[in-house]
Amino acid sequence: MAKRLLCALLLFFSMLSLAWADGAPLRVAVLKFGTVNWELDTIKHHKLDAENGFSLQVQGMAGGSAAKVAFQGGEADVIVSDWLWVARQRAAGKDYVFIPYSKAVGGVLVGKDSPAQSLADLKGAKVGIAGGPLDKSWLILRAYAEQSAGLDLAQQTEQVYGAPPLIFKSAVSGDVDAAINFWHFMAKMEASGMRKLIDIADAAKALGLDPETPLLGYVVKGEMLRDNPDAIKGFAMASRAAKKILANDDTEWDRLRPRMNAKTDAQFDALKAGFRAGIPANRPIDKEAANRMLKLMVRLGGEKLLGQAKELPDGTFFMGGN
Template sequence: MFLRTLATATALCVAGIAAQAADTLKAAVLEIGTVNWELDTIKHNGFDAANGFDLQVQGLAGSAAAKVAFQGGEADVIVSDWLWVARQRAAGHDYVFVPYSKAVGGIMVPGDSSAQSLADLKGGKIGIAGGPLDKSWLILRAYAAQEYGLDLAAETEQVFGAPPLIFKAGLKGEVDGAINFWHFMAKMDAAGMRRLISVADAAEALGLSPDTPLLGYVFRGEMLLDNPALVHGLAAASRAAKDLLATDDAAWERLRERMNVKSDAQFDALKAGFLEGIPDTGPVDEEAADAMLRLMAELGGSELLGEATRLPDGLFVQSGS
Protein backbone atom coordinates (compact mmCIF):
# COMPACT_ATOMS: atom_id res chain seq x y z
CA MET A 1 0.00 0.00 0.00
CA PHE A 2 2.81 2.36 0.91
CA LEU A 3 4.62 1.59 -2.35
CA ARG A 4 1.45 2.13 -4.34
CA THR A 5 0.87 5.46 -2.62
CA LEU A 6 4.48 6.45 -3.20
CA ALA A 7 4.24 5.50 -6.86
CA THR A 8 1.05 7.50 -7.25
CA ALA A 9 2.58 10.52 -5.56
CA THR A 10 5.67 10.23 -7.74
CA ALA A 11 3.56 10.01 -10.88
CA LEU A 12 1.57 13.07 -9.85
CA CYS A 13 4.79 14.94 -9.08
CA VAL A 14 6.26 14.07 -12.48
CA ALA A 15 3.01 15.05 -14.18
CA GLY A 16 3.05 18.35 -12.27
CA ILE A 17 6.61 19.06 -13.34
CA ALA A 18 5.76 18.23 -16.94
CA ALA A 19 2.73 20.51 -16.83
CA GLN A 20 4.84 23.28 -15.33
CA ALA A 21 7.47 22.86 -18.06
CA ALA A 22 4.78 22.95 -20.74
CA ASP A 23 3.48 26.24 -19.32
CA THR A 24 6.89 27.91 -19.31
CA LEU A 25 7.24 30.50 -22.08
CA LYS A 26 10.79 31.41 -23.07
CA ALA A 27 11.10 34.82 -24.74
CA ALA A 28 14.30 35.93 -26.49
CA VAL A 29 14.43 39.70 -26.99
CA LEU A 30 16.89 42.50 -27.54
CA GLU A 31 18.37 43.17 -24.12
CA ILE A 32 17.90 46.93 -24.38
CA GLY A 33 14.68 46.79 -26.42
CA THR A 34 11.58 48.68 -25.35
CA VAL A 35 9.59 45.44 -25.27
CA ASN A 36 11.34 44.76 -21.97
CA TRP A 37 9.23 47.49 -20.37
CA GLU A 38 6.13 45.45 -21.15
CA LEU A 39 7.68 42.08 -20.29
CA ASP A 40 8.97 43.46 -16.99
CA THR A 41 5.48 44.78 -16.22
CA ILE A 42 3.95 41.40 -17.03
CA LYS A 43 6.35 39.56 -14.74
CA HIS A 44 6.30 42.07 -11.87
CA ASN A 45 2.52 42.14 -11.71
CA GLY A 46 2.02 38.41 -12.18
CA PHE A 47 0.10 38.80 -15.42
CA ASP A 48 1.85 35.67 -16.74
CA ALA A 49 0.75 33.49 -13.81
CA ALA A 50 -2.76 34.97 -14.00
CA ASN A 51 -2.93 33.77 -17.60
CA GLY A 52 -1.55 30.30 -17.01
CA PHE A 53 2.13 30.51 -17.87
CA ASP A 54 5.55 31.34 -16.47
CA LEU A 55 7.38 33.97 -18.52
CA GLN A 56 11.15 33.63 -18.74
CA VAL A 57 12.99 36.39 -20.59
CA GLN A 58 16.43 36.06 -22.14
CA GLY A 59 18.06 39.31 -23.22
CA LEU A 60 20.30 39.08 -26.27
CA ALA A 61 22.67 41.50 -27.99
CA GLY A 62 20.60 41.95 -31.13
CA SER A 63 17.44 41.01 -32.99
CA ALA A 64 19.42 38.71 -35.27
CA ALA A 65 20.55 36.68 -32.26
CA ALA A 66 16.95 36.43 -31.05
CA LYS A 67 15.85 35.12 -34.44
CA VAL A 68 18.62 32.52 -34.38
CA ALA A 69 17.53 31.39 -30.90
CA PHE A 70 13.91 31.17 -32.05
CA GLN A 71 14.65 29.34 -35.27
CA GLY A 72 16.94 26.96 -33.40
CA GLY A 73 14.22 26.06 -30.88
CA GLU A 74 15.94 27.75 -27.94
CA ALA A 75 13.13 30.29 -27.54
CA ASP A 76 9.36 30.00 -27.78
CA VAL A 77 8.69 33.58 -28.78
CA ILE A 78 10.50 36.65 -30.11
CA VAL A 79 9.47 40.13 -31.19
CA SER A 80 9.73 41.05 -34.85
CA ASP A 81 7.76 42.81 -37.57
CA TRP A 82 5.03 40.93 -39.37
CA LEU A 83 6.63 41.53 -42.77
CA TRP A 84 9.49 39.26 -41.64
CA VAL A 85 6.90 36.71 -40.57
CA ALA A 86 5.24 36.97 -43.99
CA ARG A 87 8.57 36.28 -45.66
CA GLN A 88 9.12 33.26 -43.41
CA ARG A 89 5.63 31.88 -44.07
CA ALA A 90 6.11 32.30 -47.82
CA ALA A 91 9.31 30.28 -47.45
CA GLY A 92 7.46 27.45 -45.73
CA HIS A 93 8.02 28.29 -42.06
CA ASP A 94 4.83 28.15 -40.01
CA TYR A 95 5.25 31.26 -37.85
CA VAL A 96 2.38 33.35 -36.52
CA PHE A 97 2.11 36.89 -35.19
CA VAL A 98 0.42 38.41 -32.12
CA PRO A 99 0.32 42.25 -32.34
CA TYR A 100 2.45 44.15 -29.83
CA SER A 101 2.95 47.70 -31.15
CA LYS A 102 2.05 49.97 -34.04
CA ALA A 103 4.79 52.47 -33.14
CA VAL A 104 6.88 53.47 -36.12
CA GLY A 105 9.72 55.88 -36.72
CA GLY A 106 10.06 58.85 -38.97
CA ILE A 107 12.52 61.54 -39.96
CA MET A 108 13.86 64.19 -37.60
CA VAL A 109 15.64 67.43 -38.45
CA PRO A 110 17.63 69.84 -36.26
CA GLY A 111 15.48 72.27 -34.31
CA ASP A 112 16.82 75.22 -36.31
CA SER A 113 16.44 73.53 -39.70
CA SER A 114 14.50 75.47 -42.31
CA ALA A 115 13.12 72.24 -43.80
CA GLN A 116 9.33 72.00 -43.76
CA SER A 117 8.92 68.90 -45.93
CA LEU A 118 10.95 66.08 -47.45
CA ALA A 119 11.28 68.18 -50.59
CA ASP A 120 13.48 70.58 -48.61
CA LEU A 121 16.04 67.84 -48.02
CA LYS A 122 16.92 67.66 -51.71
CA GLY A 123 20.70 67.84 -52.05
CA GLY A 124 21.18 67.17 -48.34
CA LYS A 125 22.47 64.28 -46.27
CA ILE A 126 20.09 61.81 -44.62
CA GLY A 127 21.11 59.40 -41.85
CA ILE A 128 19.17 56.12 -41.91
CA ALA A 129 18.99 53.58 -39.11
CA GLY A 130 19.44 50.28 -40.90
CA GLY A 131 20.27 49.63 -44.53
CA PRO A 132 18.89 50.47 -47.97
CA LEU A 133 15.96 48.09 -47.35
CA ASP A 134 14.90 49.71 -44.08
CA LYS A 135 11.10 49.81 -44.19
CA SER A 136 10.81 53.40 -42.94
CA TRP A 137 13.23 54.55 -45.63
CA LEU A 138 11.27 52.73 -48.34
CA ILE A 139 7.95 54.23 -47.27
CA LEU A 140 9.41 57.73 -47.04
CA ARG A 141 10.93 57.31 -50.50
CA ALA A 142 7.55 56.31 -51.91
CA TYR A 143 5.89 59.24 -50.14
CA ALA A 144 8.44 61.75 -51.46
CA ALA A 145 7.98 60.45 -55.00
CA GLN A 146 4.19 60.67 -54.76
CA GLU A 147 3.95 64.04 -53.07
CA TYR A 148 6.89 65.94 -54.54
CA GLY A 149 8.15 63.95 -57.51
CA LEU A 150 11.39 63.60 -55.55
CA ASP A 151 13.69 60.58 -55.78
CA LEU A 152 15.21 60.65 -52.30
CA ALA A 153 17.73 57.94 -53.13
CA ALA A 154 19.05 59.79 -56.17
CA GLU A 155 18.74 63.37 -54.93
CA THR A 156 20.16 63.05 -51.41
CA GLU A 157 23.25 61.55 -49.85
CA GLN A 158 22.51 58.64 -47.52
CA VAL A 159 24.45 57.51 -44.47
CA PHE A 160 23.38 54.12 -43.14
CA GLY A 161 24.18 53.02 -39.61
CA ALA A 162 22.98 51.51 -36.35
CA PRO A 163 20.21 53.47 -34.56
CA PRO A 164 22.52 54.87 -31.83
CA LEU A 165 24.97 56.17 -34.47
CA ILE A 166 22.21 57.88 -36.44
CA PHE A 167 20.88 59.30 -33.18
CA LYS A 168 24.26 60.86 -32.38
CA ALA A 169 24.76 62.09 -35.95
CA GLY A 170 21.40 63.84 -35.78
CA LEU A 171 22.14 65.53 -32.47
CA LYS A 172 25.56 66.69 -33.68
CA GLY A 173 24.11 68.15 -36.88
CA GLU A 174 26.17 65.82 -39.06
CA VAL A 175 23.09 65.05 -41.18
CA ASP A 176 20.27 67.23 -42.48
CA GLY A 177 17.69 64.62 -41.56
CA ALA A 178 17.73 61.42 -39.52
CA ILE A 179 15.44 58.42 -40.00
CA ASN A 180 15.26 56.36 -36.84
CA PHE A 181 13.11 54.08 -34.72
CA TRP A 182 10.40 55.63 -32.58
CA HIS A 183 12.24 55.48 -29.23
CA PHE A 184 15.32 57.20 -30.67
CA MET A 185 13.01 59.77 -32.24
CA ALA A 186 11.53 60.38 -28.79
CA LYS A 187 14.99 61.06 -27.40
CA MET A 188 15.79 63.31 -30.37
CA ASP A 189 12.61 65.24 -29.74
CA ALA A 190 13.54 65.64 -26.07
CA ALA A 191 16.95 66.96 -27.16
CA GLY A 192 15.42 69.68 -29.33
CA MET A 193 15.16 68.06 -32.76
CA ARG A 194 11.93 68.34 -34.72
CA ARG A 195 9.85 65.70 -36.46
CA LEU A 196 9.56 66.44 -40.16
CA ILE A 197 7.16 63.59 -40.87
CA SER A 198 6.37 60.25 -39.27
CA VAL A 199 6.27 57.01 -41.18
CA ALA A 200 2.65 56.64 -40.03
CA ASP A 201 1.67 59.92 -41.72
CA ALA A 202 3.60 59.01 -44.86
CA ALA A 203 1.98 55.58 -44.98
CA GLU A 204 -1.48 57.07 -44.58
CA ALA A 205 -0.81 59.46 -47.47
CA LEU A 206 0.10 56.41 -49.54
CA GLY A 207 -3.30 54.89 -48.78
CA LEU A 208 -2.10 52.57 -46.04
CA SER A 209 -3.64 52.20 -42.59
CA PRO A 210 -1.61 53.69 -39.71
CA ASP A 211 -3.46 51.31 -37.38
CA THR A 212 -1.79 48.18 -38.76
CA PRO A 213 0.46 46.93 -35.92
CA LEU A 214 3.99 46.50 -37.26
CA LEU A 215 5.66 44.72 -34.34
CA GLY A 216 4.46 41.64 -32.54
CA TYR A 217 5.20 38.46 -30.68
CA VAL A 218 6.19 35.67 -33.06
CA PHE A 219 5.35 32.05 -32.28
CA ARG A 220 5.60 28.79 -34.15
CA GLY A 221 2.31 27.70 -35.64
CA GLU A 222 2.62 24.33 -33.92
CA MET A 223 2.46 26.04 -30.52
CA LEU A 224 -0.75 27.80 -31.53
CA LEU A 225 -2.13 24.43 -32.65
CA ASP A 226 -0.93 22.36 -29.68
CA ASN A 227 -1.24 24.90 -26.88
CA PRO A 228 -3.45 27.81 -27.98
CA ALA A 229 -4.01 28.80 -24.35
CA LEU A 230 -0.32 29.66 -24.03
CA VAL A 231 -0.29 31.89 -27.12
CA HIS A 232 -3.53 33.62 -26.14
CA GLY A 233 -2.26 33.81 -22.56
CA LEU A 234 0.65 35.98 -23.64
CA ALA A 235 -1.71 38.11 -25.71
CA ALA A 236 -3.92 38.63 -22.63
CA ALA A 237 -0.92 39.37 -20.39
CA SER A 238 0.38 41.85 -22.96
CA ARG A 239 -2.95 43.67 -23.00
CA ALA A 240 -3.09 43.71 -19.19
CA ALA A 241 0.37 45.28 -19.06
CA LYS A 242 -0.61 47.89 -21.64
CA ASP A 243 -3.79 48.73 -19.77
CA LEU A 244 -1.79 49.21 -16.56
CA LEU A 245 0.86 51.38 -18.25
CA ALA A 246 -1.86 53.48 -19.87
CA THR A 247 -3.47 54.30 -16.53
CA ASP A 248 -0.86 54.08 -13.76
CA ASP A 249 2.01 56.57 -13.53
CA ALA A 250 3.56 54.52 -10.72
CA ALA A 251 4.04 51.61 -13.12
CA TRP A 252 6.20 53.89 -15.28
CA GLU A 253 8.15 55.23 -12.32
CA ARG A 254 9.09 51.66 -11.47
CA LEU A 255 10.50 51.27 -14.99
CA ARG A 256 12.39 54.57 -15.08
CA GLU A 257 15.80 53.09 -14.23
CA ARG A 258 15.38 50.32 -16.78
CA MET A 259 14.48 52.86 -19.46
CA ASN A 260 17.92 54.45 -19.03
CA VAL A 261 16.63 57.98 -19.46
CA LYS A 262 18.88 61.01 -19.08
CA SER A 263 16.18 63.55 -18.24
CA ASP A 264 12.53 63.99 -17.39
CA ALA A 265 11.97 65.15 -20.97
CA GLN A 266 13.32 61.85 -22.30
CA PHE A 267 11.21 59.91 -19.84
CA ASP A 268 8.03 61.75 -20.82
CA ALA A 269 8.75 61.41 -24.54
CA LEU A 270 9.44 57.68 -24.31
CA LYS A 271 6.35 57.09 -22.21
CA ALA A 272 4.19 59.03 -24.68
CA GLY A 273 5.69 57.19 -27.65
CA PHE A 274 5.05 53.78 -26.12
CA LEU A 275 1.45 54.62 -25.28
CA GLU A 276 0.85 56.06 -28.74
CA GLY A 277 1.97 52.75 -30.22
CA ILE A 278 -0.51 50.57 -28.32
CA PRO A 279 -2.58 48.73 -30.96
CA ASP A 280 -6.34 48.85 -30.95
CA THR A 281 -8.21 45.89 -29.51
CA GLY A 282 -9.94 43.61 -31.96
CA PRO A 283 -8.77 41.78 -35.08
CA VAL A 284 -6.09 43.09 -37.40
CA ASP A 285 -7.44 44.45 -40.70
CA GLU A 286 -5.94 41.91 -43.06
CA GLU A 287 -6.93 43.83 -46.20
CA ALA A 288 -4.97 46.83 -44.92
CA ALA A 289 -2.02 44.61 -44.06
CA ASP A 290 -2.13 43.04 -47.50
CA ALA A 291 -2.03 46.50 -49.09
CA MET A 292 1.06 47.36 -47.05
CA LEU A 293 2.79 44.11 -47.94
CA ARG A 294 2.12 44.59 -51.64
CA LEU A 295 3.61 48.08 -51.52
CA MET A 296 6.66 46.86 -49.62
CA ALA A 297 7.08 44.03 -52.13
CA GLU A 298 6.99 46.61 -54.91
CA LEU A 299 9.55 48.81 -53.17
CA GLY A 300 11.87 46.19 -51.68
CA GLY A 301 11.28 43.19 -53.92
CA SER A 302 12.46 39.70 -53.11
CA GLU A 303 15.51 41.06 -51.32
CA LEU A 304 13.17 42.35 -48.61
CA LEU A 305 10.29 39.90 -48.68
CA GLY A 306 11.60 36.80 -50.41
CA GLU A 307 8.73 34.98 -52.11
CA ALA A 308 5.99 36.91 -50.29
CA THR A 309 3.96 39.02 -52.70
CA ARG A 310 0.66 39.00 -50.77
CA LEU A 311 -0.42 38.48 -47.18
CA PRO A 312 -0.05 34.76 -46.36
CA ASP A 313 -3.11 33.11 -44.85
CA GLY A 314 -2.99 32.54 -41.10
CA LEU A 315 -0.25 35.06 -40.35
CA PHE A 316 -2.12 37.03 -37.68
CA VAL A 317 -3.43 35.38 -34.53
CA GLN A 318 -6.91 36.84 -34.42
CA SER A 319 -9.24 36.69 -31.45
CA GLY A 320 -10.48 33.14 -31.03
CA SER A 321 -8.09 31.69 -33.62
Protein backbone atom coordinates in the same frame (compact mmCIF):
# COMPACT_ATOMS: atom_id res chain seq x y z
CA MET B 1 9.04 1.55 3.44
CA ALA B 2 5.38 2.31 2.80
CA LYS B 3 5.73 5.57 4.70
CA ARG B 4 8.74 6.64 2.57
CA LEU B 5 6.84 5.72 -0.60
CA LEU B 6 3.85 7.77 0.52
CA CYS B 7 6.08 10.76 1.28
CA ALA B 8 7.74 10.47 -2.12
CA LEU B 9 4.37 10.35 -3.87
CA LEU B 10 3.13 13.36 -1.92
CA LEU B 11 6.29 15.28 -2.85
CA PHE B 12 5.90 14.32 -6.51
CA PHE B 13 2.29 15.44 -6.70
CA SER B 14 3.13 18.61 -4.80
CA MET B 15 5.84 19.48 -7.33
CA LEU B 16 3.50 18.59 -10.20
CA SER B 17 0.82 20.83 -8.71
CA LEU B 18 3.30 23.73 -8.49
CA ALA B 19 4.33 23.18 -12.11
CA TRP B 20 0.69 23.23 -13.18
CA ALA B 21 0.10 26.37 -11.13
CA ASP B 22 3.00 28.11 -12.81
CA GLY B 23 1.80 27.03 -16.25
CA ALA B 24 3.72 25.96 -19.32
CA PRO B 25 7.08 27.72 -19.74
CA LEU B 26 7.18 30.20 -22.61
CA ARG B 27 10.68 31.30 -23.69
CA VAL B 28 10.72 34.80 -25.17
CA ALA B 29 13.98 35.89 -26.83
CA VAL B 30 14.28 39.68 -27.14
CA LEU B 31 16.98 42.34 -27.28
CA LYS B 32 18.46 42.85 -23.82
CA PHE B 33 17.66 46.54 -23.80
CA GLY B 34 14.69 46.64 -26.18
CA THR B 35 11.53 48.53 -25.28
CA VAL B 36 9.54 45.28 -25.34
CA ASN B 37 11.21 44.48 -22.02
CA TRP B 38 9.02 47.13 -20.39
CA GLU B 39 5.93 45.15 -21.31
CA LEU B 40 7.48 41.79 -20.39
CA ASP B 41 8.62 43.20 -17.04
CA THR B 42 5.05 44.35 -16.39
CA ILE B 43 3.75 40.86 -17.18
CA LYS B 44 6.17 39.27 -14.70
CA HIS B 45 5.76 41.92 -12.00
CA HIS B 46 1.99 41.59 -11.95
CA LYS B 47 2.09 37.79 -12.41
CA LEU B 48 0.01 38.08 -15.55
CA ASP B 49 1.74 35.00 -16.91
CA ALA B 50 0.62 32.74 -14.06
CA GLU B 51 -2.82 34.33 -14.21
CA ASN B 52 -3.07 33.34 -17.87
CA GLY B 53 -1.69 29.82 -17.61
CA PHE B 54 1.97 30.10 -18.62
CA SER B 55 5.36 30.89 -17.12
CA LEU B 56 7.23 33.69 -18.88
CA GLN B 57 10.97 33.16 -19.33
CA VAL B 58 12.75 36.15 -20.89
CA GLN B 59 16.00 35.47 -22.75
CA GLY B 60 18.06 38.60 -23.39
CA MET B 61 19.76 38.57 -26.79
CA ALA B 62 22.56 40.70 -28.22
CA GLY B 63 20.73 41.38 -31.49
CA GLY B 64 17.70 40.64 -33.61
CA SER B 65 19.59 38.12 -35.74
CA ALA B 66 20.59 36.15 -32.65
CA ALA B 67 16.96 36.05 -31.52
CA LYS B 68 15.84 34.74 -34.90
CA VAL B 69 18.52 32.04 -34.85
CA ALA B 70 17.38 30.95 -31.38
CA PHE B 71 13.76 30.91 -32.52
CA GLN B 72 14.40 29.01 -35.74
CA GLY B 73 16.64 26.54 -33.91
CA GLY B 74 14.04 25.77 -31.24
CA GLU B 75 15.85 27.54 -28.40
CA ALA B 76 13.08 30.15 -28.04
CA ASP B 77 9.31 30.01 -28.39
CA VAL B 78 8.65 33.68 -29.10
CA ILE B 79 10.58 36.56 -30.66
CA VAL B 80 9.73 40.10 -31.74
CA SER B 81 9.79 41.05 -35.41
CA ASP B 82 7.61 42.78 -37.99
CA TRP B 83 4.77 41.02 -39.79
CA LEU B 84 6.40 41.61 -43.18
CA TRP B 85 9.19 39.26 -42.08
CA VAL B 86 6.55 36.74 -40.99
CA ALA B 87 4.86 37.06 -44.39
CA ARG B 88 8.18 36.41 -46.09
CA GLN B 89 8.78 33.32 -43.97
CA ARG B 90 5.28 31.97 -44.62
CA ALA B 91 5.76 32.46 -48.36
CA ALA B 92 8.92 30.36 -48.00
CA GLY B 93 6.96 27.57 -46.30
CA LYS B 94 7.62 28.35 -42.63
CA ASP B 95 4.56 28.30 -40.40
CA TYR B 96 5.11 31.45 -38.34
CA VAL B 97 2.31 33.54 -36.83
CA PHE B 98 2.27 37.22 -35.81
CA ILE B 99 0.69 38.55 -32.59
CA PRO B 100 0.41 42.39 -32.60
CA TYR B 101 2.63 44.28 -30.17
CA SER B 102 3.09 47.87 -31.37
CA LYS B 103 2.08 50.23 -34.15
CA ALA B 104 4.84 52.70 -33.23
CA VAL B 105 6.97 53.83 -36.15
CA GLY B 106 9.67 56.42 -36.53
CA GLY B 107 9.83 59.69 -38.37
CA VAL B 108 12.15 62.20 -40.00
CA LEU B 109 13.77 64.68 -37.64
CA VAL B 110 15.90 67.73 -38.33
CA GLY B 111 17.76 70.12 -36.07
CA LYS B 112 15.72 72.83 -34.40
CA ASP B 113 17.49 75.48 -36.50
CA SER B 114 17.22 73.55 -39.77
CA PRO B 115 15.67 75.54 -42.64
CA ALA B 116 13.90 72.40 -43.91
CA GLN B 117 10.11 72.65 -43.71
CA SER B 118 9.13 69.78 -46.00
CA LEU B 119 10.60 66.72 -47.67
CA ALA B 120 11.30 68.78 -50.78
CA ASP B 121 13.82 70.75 -48.71
CA LEU B 122 15.89 67.61 -48.16
CA LYS B 123 17.13 67.61 -51.75
CA GLY B 124 20.91 67.33 -51.55
CA ALA B 125 20.83 66.69 -47.80
CA LYS B 126 22.71 64.03 -45.86
CA VAL B 127 20.12 61.72 -44.29
CA GLY B 128 20.93 59.26 -41.51
CA ILE B 129 18.88 56.07 -41.63
CA ALA B 130 18.64 53.44 -38.92
CA GLY B 131 18.02 49.94 -40.18
CA GLY B 132 19.64 50.01 -43.62
CA PRO B 133 18.40 50.61 -47.17
CA LEU B 134 15.47 48.19 -46.74
CA ASP B 135 14.18 49.84 -43.57
CA LYS B 136 10.38 49.97 -43.86
CA SER B 137 10.13 53.58 -42.69
CA TRP B 138 12.66 54.67 -45.31
CA LEU B 139 10.76 52.82 -48.05
CA ILE B 140 7.45 54.40 -47.03
CA LEU B 141 9.10 57.82 -46.94
CA ARG B 142 10.56 57.31 -50.42
CA ALA B 143 7.15 56.43 -51.81
CA TYR B 144 5.55 59.43 -50.11
CA ALA B 145 8.25 61.85 -51.33
CA GLU B 146 7.78 60.59 -54.88
CA GLN B 147 4.01 60.99 -54.67
CA SER B 148 3.86 64.33 -52.85
CA ALA B 149 6.89 66.18 -54.19
CA GLY B 150 8.14 64.23 -57.19
CA LEU B 151 11.34 63.69 -55.20
CA ASP B 152 13.50 60.59 -55.55
CA LEU B 153 15.06 60.52 -52.10
CA ALA B 154 17.32 57.60 -52.97
CA GLN B 155 18.90 59.56 -55.83
CA GLN B 156 18.59 63.12 -54.56
CA THR B 157 19.92 62.72 -51.03
CA GLU B 158 23.07 61.22 -49.52
CA GLN B 159 22.19 58.31 -47.25
CA VAL B 160 24.19 57.35 -44.19
CA TYR B 161 23.18 54.00 -42.69
CA GLY B 162 23.93 52.93 -39.15
CA ALA B 163 22.65 51.38 -35.95
CA PRO B 164 19.98 53.42 -34.12
CA PRO B 165 22.36 54.72 -31.39
CA LEU B 166 24.84 55.88 -34.03
CA ILE B 167 22.15 57.65 -36.04
CA PHE B 168 20.91 59.25 -32.83
CA LYS B 169 24.37 60.65 -32.04
CA SER B 170 24.95 61.80 -35.62
CA ALA B 171 21.60 63.60 -35.67
CA VAL B 172 21.97 65.34 -32.32
CA SER B 173 25.55 66.43 -33.15
CA GLY B 174 24.51 67.76 -36.57
CA ASP B 175 26.69 65.35 -38.55
CA VAL B 176 23.62 64.59 -40.69
CA ASP B 177 21.01 67.06 -41.91
CA ALA B 178 18.06 64.80 -41.15
CA ALA B 179 17.54 61.40 -39.58
CA ILE B 180 15.11 58.49 -39.68
CA ASN B 181 15.21 56.44 -36.52
CA PHE B 182 13.22 53.97 -34.48
CA TRP B 183 10.45 55.49 -32.39
CA HIS B 184 12.22 55.36 -29.00
CA PHE B 185 15.34 57.04 -30.36
CA MET B 186 13.11 59.54 -32.13
CA ALA B 187 11.48 60.32 -28.78
CA LYS B 188 14.91 61.01 -27.26
CA MET B 189 15.90 63.12 -30.27
CA GLU B 190 12.80 65.29 -29.87
CA ALA B 191 13.46 65.57 -26.15
CA SER B 192 16.96 66.81 -27.08
CA GLY B 193 15.47 69.67 -29.10
CA MET B 194 15.22 68.23 -32.60
CA ARG B 195 12.14 68.93 -34.71
CA LYS B 196 9.93 66.41 -36.46
CA LEU B 197 9.67 67.09 -40.19
CA ILE B 198 7.20 64.31 -40.85
CA ASP B 199 5.86 61.27 -39.04
CA ILE B 200 6.03 57.99 -40.96
CA ALA B 201 2.44 57.29 -39.88
CA ASP B 202 1.31 60.45 -41.69
CA ALA B 203 3.24 59.45 -44.80
CA ALA B 204 1.68 55.99 -44.69
CA LYS B 205 -1.81 57.46 -44.40
CA ALA B 206 -1.19 59.74 -47.39
CA LEU B 207 -0.21 56.65 -49.39
CA GLY B 208 -3.53 54.99 -48.62
CA LEU B 209 -2.07 52.72 -45.95
CA ASP B 210 -3.58 52.24 -42.51
CA PRO B 211 -1.29 53.69 -39.82
CA GLU B 212 -3.26 51.65 -37.28
CA THR B 213 -1.80 48.43 -38.67
CA PRO B 214 0.67 47.20 -36.03
CA LEU B 215 4.04 46.64 -37.68
CA LEU B 216 5.84 45.00 -34.75
CA GLY B 217 4.67 41.93 -32.93
CA TYR B 218 5.46 38.69 -31.21
CA VAL B 219 6.19 35.77 -33.52
CA VAL B 220 5.32 32.18 -32.64
CA LYS B 221 5.36 28.95 -34.58
CA GLY B 222 2.09 27.56 -35.89
CA GLU B 223 3.08 24.19 -34.46
CA MET B 224 3.12 25.60 -30.94
CA LEU B 225 -0.16 27.40 -31.53
CA ARG B 226 -1.73 24.05 -32.46
CA ASP B 227 -0.02 21.96 -29.77
CA ASN B 228 -0.33 24.43 -26.90
CA PRO B 229 -3.03 26.95 -27.86
CA ASP B 230 -3.84 27.88 -24.27
CA ALA B 231 -0.28 29.09 -23.61
CA ILE B 232 -0.23 31.26 -26.75
CA LYS B 233 -3.70 32.65 -26.13
CA GLY B 234 -2.72 33.27 -22.51
CA PHE B 235 0.40 35.12 -23.65
CA ALA B 236 -1.66 37.31 -25.97
CA MET B 237 -4.07 38.07 -23.12
CA ALA B 238 -1.22 38.88 -20.73
CA SER B 239 0.29 41.21 -23.34
CA ARG B 240 -2.99 43.06 -23.66
CA ALA B 241 -3.41 43.27 -19.86
CA ALA B 242 0.12 44.69 -19.51
CA LYS B 243 -0.63 47.29 -22.20
CA LYS B 244 -3.72 48.35 -20.28
CA ILE B 245 -1.63 48.92 -17.16
CA LEU B 246 1.02 50.84 -19.08
CA ALA B 247 -1.61 52.95 -20.83
CA ASN B 248 -3.24 54.10 -17.61
CA ASP B 249 -0.90 53.80 -14.62
CA ASP B 250 1.85 56.41 -14.28
CA THR B 251 3.23 54.70 -11.17
CA GLU B 252 4.04 51.65 -13.27
CA TRP B 253 6.30 53.81 -15.40
CA ASP B 254 8.01 55.16 -12.28
CA ARG B 255 8.78 51.54 -11.37
CA LEU B 256 10.13 50.84 -14.86
CA ARG B 257 12.20 54.00 -15.16
CA PRO B 258 15.53 52.37 -14.14
CA ARG B 259 15.16 50.05 -17.15
CA MET B 260 14.38 52.80 -19.65
CA ASN B 261 17.80 54.47 -20.04
CA ALA B 262 16.17 57.90 -19.84
CA LYS B 263 18.83 60.48 -19.12
CA THR B 264 16.39 63.32 -18.36
CA ASP B 265 12.79 63.82 -17.31
CA ALA B 266 12.05 65.03 -20.84
CA GLN B 267 13.35 61.77 -22.31
CA PHE B 268 11.40 59.74 -19.74
CA ASP B 269 8.16 61.57 -20.57
CA ALA B 270 8.78 61.23 -24.31
CA LEU B 271 9.44 57.49 -24.05
CA LYS B 272 6.32 56.95 -21.96
CA ALA B 273 4.19 58.96 -24.40
CA GLY B 274 5.71 57.19 -27.41
CA PHE B 275 5.04 53.74 -26.00
CA ARG B 276 1.45 54.63 -25.19
CA ALA B 277 0.90 56.08 -28.66
CA GLY B 278 2.10 52.80 -30.13
CA ILE B 279 -0.38 50.57 -28.32
CA PRO B 280 -2.55 49.01 -31.04
CA ALA B 281 -6.34 48.82 -30.79
CA ASN B 282 -7.69 45.60 -29.34
CA ARG B 283 -9.18 44.34 -32.59
CA PRO B 284 -8.19 42.00 -35.43
CA ILE B 285 -5.75 43.35 -37.98
CA ASP B 286 -7.31 44.63 -41.21
CA LYS B 287 -5.95 42.11 -43.71
CA GLU B 288 -6.81 44.24 -46.74
CA ALA B 289 -4.90 47.19 -45.30
CA ALA B 290 -1.97 44.93 -44.49
CA ASN B 291 -1.99 43.55 -48.03
CA ARG B 292 -1.80 47.09 -49.44
CA MET B 293 1.27 47.75 -47.34
CA LEU B 294 2.85 44.47 -48.39
CA LYS B 295 2.35 45.27 -52.08
CA LEU B 296 3.98 48.67 -51.61
CA MET B 297 6.93 47.03 -49.88
CA VAL B 298 7.17 44.49 -52.73
CA ARG B 299 7.32 47.35 -55.24
CA LEU B 300 10.02 49.21 -53.32
CA GLY B 301 11.99 46.44 -51.62
CA GLY B 302 11.41 43.49 -53.96
CA GLU B 303 12.73 40.02 -53.21
CA LYS B 304 15.54 41.39 -51.05
CA LEU B 305 12.92 42.44 -48.52
CA LEU B 306 10.06 40.00 -48.99
CA GLY B 307 11.45 37.00 -50.81
CA GLN B 308 8.68 35.17 -52.65
CA ALA B 309 5.82 36.97 -50.88
CA LYS B 310 3.69 38.91 -53.35
CA GLU B 311 0.38 38.76 -51.48
CA LEU B 312 -0.41 38.49 -47.78
CA PRO B 313 -0.14 34.76 -46.98
CA ASP B 314 -3.13 33.18 -45.24
CA GLY B 315 -2.56 32.63 -41.53
CA THR B 316 -0.03 35.44 -41.06
CA PHE B 317 -1.93 37.02 -38.18
CA PHE B 318 -3.02 35.47 -34.90
CA MET B 319 -6.78 35.88 -34.82
CA GLY B 320 -7.45 34.59 -31.31
CA GLY B 321 -7.68 38.11 -29.81
CA ASN B 322 -4.96 39.88 -27.87
